[in-house]
Amino acid sequence: ILSISLLAACGANSESENAGNAESGGSAEAVSLRLAHNQPEDHPVHTSLMELSKLTEENSDGNAKIEVFPNGQLGQERDVIELVKSGTLDMAKVSASALEAFDSNYAIFSLPYVFQSKEHYHHVMDNSEAVQEIFQGTKDDGYVAIGWYDAGQRSIYTVDKKVETPADMKGLKIRVQESPTSIAMIEAMGGSPTPMSYGEVYTSLQQGVIDGAENNEGALANGHGEVAKAYTYTEHQYVPDVVIVSTAAWDKLSEDQQKAIQDAANASTESHKDVWTTAIDGYIKELEGMGVNFYTIDKKAFIDAATPLHEKYTAENETNKKYFDDFQSHLK
Ligand code: GCU
Known part of the structure; x- marks a missing residue:
């Protein structure tokens, strides 16, 4: 159950009363989007979400910001997907497996041994038209996916x-x-x-x-x-981790803001690959201990x-x- 203050933290915060719905690139007011996920702050996916946030701000000259809420403080994955779908929350990072309950096209990511190796998995995620079709296919259902993070095997x-x-x-x-x-x-x-x-x-x-x-x-x-x-x-x-954005929030952004976020997502997907590998190597040593x-x-x-x-x-x-x-x- 979400407390009132957490719910208040969910909605997109336009930094101006007239914000939103700009028809052309560049004219929208600054916007701050809320992104929820369930990992702790020392987790590699949190690191990469902070990179997404930083790059979004840089790419947009401060015209778009992403505020990251870690630790499941806005809910479990099912809850945050519901919030994003309804437009109550702007963004979330969830497992592709959690999305299967909302869109059966996501089932393929959970199919055992559909990926035969890490290389195969990365190649599909980076190049497949099917992945893009699945990512965009939920637009009328209230959300789209704009990127993915390696969550290992x-x-x-x-x-x-x-x-x-x-x-x-x-x-x-x-x-x-x-x-x-x-x-x-x-x-x-x-x-x-x-x-x-x-x-x-x-x-x-x-x-x-x-x-x-x-x-x-x-x-x-x-x-x-x-x-x-x-x-x-x-x-x-x-199973990849996926960054989803509510259609309501996305459609309010100017083209420039959308591009700033999309470029940031792509760059953080790429840098995350090494962030992930390094973190996992460290975890294994720690766990053996x-x-x-x-x-x-x-x-x-x-x-x-x-x-x-x-x-x-x-x-x-x-x-x-x-x-x-x-x-x-x-x-x-
Ligand atoms: C992974 C994934 C999480 C997910 C978790 C799970 O850790 O990154 O997003 O919640 O698996 O098994 O539920």
């Missing part, structure tokens, strides 16, 4: 059980994002999926409500590693268990098939 981790094969997943309650494809994925991989918001995972691990979860190494550095000590590189997903074990396995059994979902996905409709083929065409 996602793998299985448990409190103490070392998972090496799908058989080891039997009976394990594994938290997943609130994404139908991620739920189906854990079932296919042999476990019992338990969807819940990110903010609930730490306590659920601690209280034994779940046996484990699946995420990048950063989630363990965000506290989960205090409880979960066995991390297995199943590398079943590479806390007694977290990282296991590398032969992933074949997991790939075999999960890939029947590809056929199910492409058989569903023509659009799915088109997106899937587009993603595969970026394999070098």
Whole structure:
């Protein structure tokens, strides 16, 4: 439940009474947009969102600003997507998996092993027409996506059980994002999926409500590693983080302001790649020091268990098939 002061922090703040709806570039009054996300301030994605904010201000000569609200203080991912859709909040950074509950075209990002490597993933995200179509396709639904951040690979981790094969997943309650494809994925991989918001995972691990979860190494550095000590590189997903903007806020900006923000988003996507890698390397060292074990396995059994979902996905409709083929065409 959002407090009144937080809600008050949500709406776009025109710095002039006459702001907004400028027809031509350059004539709009300065505008300040609010962006929410659920990571702490020492997280690499927060670093890159601050870069987005800084570059937006620079590119627009102070005519557009982005104020970043971290730590889930404006809500969990589902909540902030609702707020952005309704135009109550201007911007958010959420996982592409969370968007699947709002637009089924986002399902492809959660399809296990749709990306075969980090290189394949980056190539698709940077070059695919399908990605741009999905990003722009929700405009009439209240929001568009203007950029993405590398959120690494996602793998299985448990409190103490070392998972090496799908058989080891039997009976394990594994938290997943609130994404139908991620739920189906854990079932296919042999476990019992338990969807819940990110903010609930730490306590659920601690209280034994779940046996484990699946995420990048950063989630363990965000506290989960205090409880979960066995991390297995199943590398079943590479789910991008996505920056969404409410259509209401975007349409009020001048073309110059839109360009300033879009250029800043593109530049911060690029610089984030190194920011991410450096942060993850540091996290792994830190987590090993806390007694977290990282296991590398032969992933074949997991790939075999999960890939029947590809056929199910492409058989569903023509659009799915088109997106899937587009993603595969970026394999070098
Ligand atoms: C990643 C992602 C977050 C998301 C989280 C989750 O950490 O970057 O945006 O909330 O996964 O599993 O819910």
